[in-house]
Amino acid sequence: MIDFRYHLVSIVAIFLALAVGIVLGTTLLQDPAVKSAQELTAQLTKTKDELRVQIDQLQGREAGNDAFVTSVTPKLVAxxxxxxxxxxxxxxxxxxxxxxxxxxxxxxxxxxxxxxxxxxxxxxxxxxxxxxxxxxxxxxxxxxxxxxxxxxxxxxxxxxxxxxxxxxxxxxxxxxxxxxxxxxxxxxxxxxxxxxxxxxxxxxxxxxxxxxxxxxxxxxxxxxxxxxxxxxxxxxxxxxxxxxxxxxxxxxxxxxxxxxxxxxxxxxxxxxxxxxxxxxxxxxxxxxxxxxxxxxxxxGVGRGASTTQPALQTATPSPTQSGS
The missing domain is CATH 3.40.50 (Rossmann fold)
Structure with missing residues (x-):
């Protein structure tokens, strides 16, 4: 998911650059055209910033999850x-x-x-x-x-x-x-x-x-x-x-x-x-x-993976003693 959002941010940045180029290169620098380009640029910038925040949040969550798994790994594999x-x-x-x-x-x-x-x-x-x-x-x-x-x-x-x-x-x-x-x-x-x-x-x-x-x-x-x-x-x-x-x-x-x-x-x-x-x-x-x-x-999570992990083994419950 993070990789996709990085690509999306890059695409937004490209469109932003194109929008600026259109503004600078056009011969029709009339007020309506300039205003429209400015609005488009502002919207693209806002979208890029929002996506950047989402990426930061996802990266933070991923880092937190990894840190937690690392801390409990000795118990998980003991x-x-x-x-x-x-x-x-x-x-x-x-x-x-x-x-x-x-x-x-x-x-x-x-x-x-x-x-x-x-x-x-x-x-x-x-x-x-x-x-x-x-x-x-x-x-x-x-x-x-x-x-x-x-x-x-x-x-x-x-x-x-x-x-x-x-x-x-x-x-x-x-x-x-x-x-x-x-x-x-x-x-x-x-x-x-x-x-x-x-x-x-x-x-x-x-x-x-x-x-x-x-x-x-x-x-x-x-x-x-x-x-x-x-x-x-x-x-x-x-x-x-x-x-x-x-x-x-x-x-x-x-x-x-x-x-x-x-x-x-x-x-x-x-x-x-x-x-x-x-x-x-x-x-x-x-x-x-x-x-x-x-x-x-x-x-795993890639092509051909059947699931993320083997089925966890569960201990067989001990039979209860009669009269207990």
Whole structure:
């Protein structure tokens, strides 16, 4: 709503400038014409001022709501992810600010962040797909077999997921000995960057979507690659969530839109398009909890979102004792 009003203010300002230009440039500077132009200018100025006040009020309300949600977030998420390890995955063009804010909320929820993996532009470059494919075949365990229809990014993500994630709680926090050289090989090739100790496997993953839409001839291929990575991360552990902003979800060429448009992947991987808001960061935690329980959802306010948040869990009332 605020963005729309900003546009409206801009349009009013344009008309105001046009009105002034007409007054200054016309050769019919007669009293009726001047008076009419002055009245129009006054009305447009009044409308602009009124809209400016409304925008200020809405921004104030939004800031107040965000401050309130931020203050109660520790209580809203307390214990939701206790005992879980979460891997954070950044993609080219994703927001470091959103990732840092989400990491704090995940830790408030009781999760331990195993580390961070940053997928570089080289990883998603179609012109380098042959190099990526060769590296995957070189590093994968002998017993790892890919489906015939798997893309090079699906193969690479499967290998990374087996290295960084596990669905077995007993293996969480331990490295996968069979893929010990994978992280080093991908880093040497400039395909990923790491922080923390992601080799000690996590059970869940949060992947942050690029905040820009892909354009050009290779956009469709790159979007499919990103969606494939999110899907393989989900398969490698107990669940995954793709997080980004509503602007990304609503844009043609946006990763969240592409995931939601994929009828199969959207049945497995959850998405949240409000990670730029305090409330959205809480929803990411709830979505991970929902993934642990075998459920999936597309949440937020952008295109393809089913609702703003998962259904809140309610405690089962204790049976009353007879005679009480």
């Amino acid at each position: 214990g939701e992810l206790t005992g879980q390890r979460v891997l954070l995955v950044e993609t080219p063009g994703s927001s470091t600010t959103f990732r840092e804010a989400e990491q704090q909320v995940l830790e408030e929820a009781g999760a331990e962040v195993s580390g961070r993996v940053t997928l570089t532009e080289k990883f998603f470059d179609p012109d380098r797909s042959g190099v990526l494919d060769g590296l995957v075949n070189q590093l994968k365990p002998v017993d790892m077999v890919f489906p015939p229809t798997a893309t090079v990014w699906g193969k690479a993500a499967t290998l990374l997921a087996s290295t960084l994630l596990t669905p077995d709680q007993a293996q969480a926090g331990t490295p996968n000995a069979a893929t010990a050289a994978v992280i080093s090989g991908f880093e040497t090739g400039g395909l990923i960057g790491t922080d923390g100790d992601p080799a000690k496997r996590a059970t869940l993953a949060v992947m942050f979507a690029p905040e820009r839409a892909f354009e050009g001839e290779q956009a469709e291929t790159q979007l499919a690659a990103l969606v494939s990575v999110a899907d393989r991360l989900d398969a490698g552990g107990k669940g995954a969530v793709l997080a980004g902003s509503a602007a990304n979800a609503g844009a043609t060429g946006g990763t969240i839109t592409a995931l939601r448009d994929d009828g199969e992947v959207s049945k497995r991987v959850s998405s949240v398009d409000t990670v730029d808001m305090p409330a959205g960061r809480v929803v990411v935690v709830y979505s991970l909890r929902e993934q642990l329980n075998g459920r999936v959802g597309q949440y």
